[in-house]
Amino acid sequence: MMVYLFPRLLPSAAKTLREAYLGKSAEELRSSADLSHTAMFYAATGGVRLPVGRLRDLRAEILRAAEERGFPASHNRKQAATFDITVAEILHRDSGIIPAEAVAGDLWAFLSLVLMPDVAAWRYSDLHRDRVLGSDVTRHVFGRLWWRAHLVHDSEAEEGDLYAALHILGESAFDQIYARRTSIGGSPSLVRGILRVWERIEVPRDEVRERDLLRDLLMRVLRLQAFVSFDSLTADDLDEELGRLADESLRALTGRV
Structure with missing residues (x-):
């Protein structure tokens, strides 16, 4: 199986972007979403760099999940919960992120502050540092969902039930x-x-x-x-x-x- 390396974001750039985004709405941050950043980097070894098209598809899939729950308008608790379950499965099933990469906070910082800052702000409007910087992956807006899906994924279950335990x-x-x-x-x-x-x-x-x-x-x-x-x-x-x-x-x- 091909192992892809996801782009990561230097911590200093992540902090700068978060500060620039504070107080902005999800709709305002839509134009800030990008597929690359001058401060992005990749792990030195272990695979090949993820094609840009895969990043674009991942953003589109997660953005669609948010739009189905009212994005960019604010969400309620039920919408947030179902969004989390859907995105957990998307990230674990479709992104190609592997456990060795999933422990890297810099990877999750790239996803929340470069690829999907609008979705991150929609899910957590205060953009708390734990939710976007990747300093604690288990609290990150997207990182926690990948790990949640990884823990419950049952490879022996039937196709439609691989992530049933998420519920x-x-x-x-x-x-x-x-x-x-x-x-x-x-x-x-x-x-x-x-x-x-x-x-x-x-x-x-x-x-x-x-x-x-x-x-x-x-x-x-x-x-x-x-x-x-x-x-x-x-x-x-x-x-x-x-x-x-x-x-x-x-x-x-x-x-x-």
Whole structure:
């Protein structure tokens, strides 16, 4: 498979562009979108430079997803959530970005500040530095979506269900997994197992918050991870083990025997 290198943006230029864009609307920033920048660069080795046409197609696809949800007019929470799910799949399925490239904040800074500044401003109007500079990829407007899709992508599922798990947890819940990305988040199979079990849990919302339940479950997974190699388990055994932990979390938080 051909490995393409995406353009990246020097940090100093990224900061300058962000400052220039502050206070501007998505519509105003439409004319600032470009396929290149004088301060862009590529990784020295590992592949060939991405053809400009692929960048143009990626922008068109993501811009279309935004327009379907009212761009450039402001979005509501539901529109933002469905946009995130759609773009997560687009980025992971169609962009050609590989994990070795996806850890580079400079790559994501290029996408948010050069290729799609209007879409970035539409999604996060304050253009918070974490959302556009790539200093924390797990909070970046686009970077977090690629990683979200990467963690849930199930290559063994049927074609239409490869990213089905994107619909199970929202952004705030995924943040809890991102926060543990060096442990839980480092194992896509474990994440998919957690999502499978989570989808089957009937949460008594009058007794416990979903966020608290997920946090407790993740802490139990972390403790057991010191003794159990989750990646070596079959999917059925993994689900059984995680289901047991989920039951323990429910009993602990609800006081049920």
